[in-house]
Amino acid sequence: MDTPAQPPEPWQWPEDQWRRIVACVRAGRSLRPRTWKDGARCAVALSFDSDHETNELRDGGKSIGRLSWGQYGNRVGVPRILKVLERHGVAASFYVPAVTALLYPDEQRAIVAQGHEIGIHGWIHELNSALPAAAERELMLRSAEVLEKTTGLRPLGMRTPSWDFSPHTLEIARDMGLAYDSSLFADEDCYELLLDGEPTGMVELPVEWVRDDAVYFWMNRFASQRPYTPPADVFDIFRRELDAAYEEGGLFQLTMHPHVIGYRSRIWILEEIIRHARAKPGVWFATHAQIVSWAKAHAA
Ligand SMILES: [Zn+2]
Numbered sequence: 001m002d003t004p005a006q007p008p009e010p011w012q013w014p015e016d017q018w019r020r021i022v023a024c025v026r027a028g029r030s031l032r033p034r035t036w037k038d039g040a041r042c043a044v045a046l047s048f049d050s051d052h053e054t055n056e057l058r059d060g061g062k063s064i065g066r067l068s069w070g071q072y073g074n075r076v077g078v079p080r081i082l083k084v085l086e087r088h089g090v091a092a093s094f095y096v097p098a099v100t101a102l103l104y105p106d107e108q109r110a111i112v113a114q115g116h117e118i119g120i121h122g123w124i125h126e127l128n129s130a131l132p133a134a135a136e137r138e139l140m141l142r143s144a145e146v147l148e149k150t151t152g153l154r155p156l157g158m159r160t161p162s163w164d165f166s167p168h169t170l171e172i173a174r175d176m177g178l179a180y181d182s183s184l185f186a187d188e189d190c191y192e193l194l195l196d197g198e199p200t201g202m203v204e205l206p207v208e209w210v211r212d213d214a215v216y217f218w219m220n221r222f223a224s225q226r227p228y229t230p231p232a233d234v235f236d237i238f239r240r241e242l243d244a245a246y247e248e249g250g251l252f253q254l255t256m257h258p259h260v261i262g263y264r265s266r267i268w269i270l271e272e273i274i275r276h277a278r279a280k281p282g283v284w285f286a287t288h289a290q291i292v293s294w295a296k297a298h299a300a
Pocket of ligand 1: 049050051121125161
């Protein structure tokens, strides 16, 4: 009797197979501009992922305690963040799952009224990279619709909940006419996204786990996950990223979460980062959409 054929191990793959996998979504030309708006030396892109209750819901969780932690993001986190941004006259981007927007439409309207951007962040913070293609497309379209209906503005960009793509994500985003994504890691400056080697016209404004508050502060009571970096050290990491971006004339991008950074013992990190950047001459604070639009039009 024949033994069933085993799929080849990765070390047995022919060259065209691993080349095809790598080529699916790639960084194309760099979109680093010679200077930023008004001759600025450095661009600062602050972002907040308003996951709120969806961190619990997306795994099918019903913990009332963890849901209340999400509600803190709406009741305390976002208002506290908006106050800091308003005090310093800084524009930022908020990535909002559709379920968050449906739970808290007034929060989204307040964000937009203050001049900030709202971008797509999935439906219920689903693991988008594991979805069947049709479900992923349907959820992305529905999420954009909910955000547009809530705020009156069509979202220009997205941040995938997984910080990952399925093989279909980029094609769906391009078909939707989105200007940019902000979930991938191939650079520290904006770049053009290639799909199977072809330019898509879409821009990537890259993120990085080292510039994400959740990595340092997240806590799961029933798993071994605990905050392991003191707030002062997190500030130090963010500040070094900012200082180096300034030296290089590049882009400093930061991701925070209202139910992570919003606490009394942490919100100062956001304020100090803004003060630190403001103390330098030639720093442009802008939304991700503004930065992408500038980078695309003025790439060196
Ligand atoms: Zn998120």
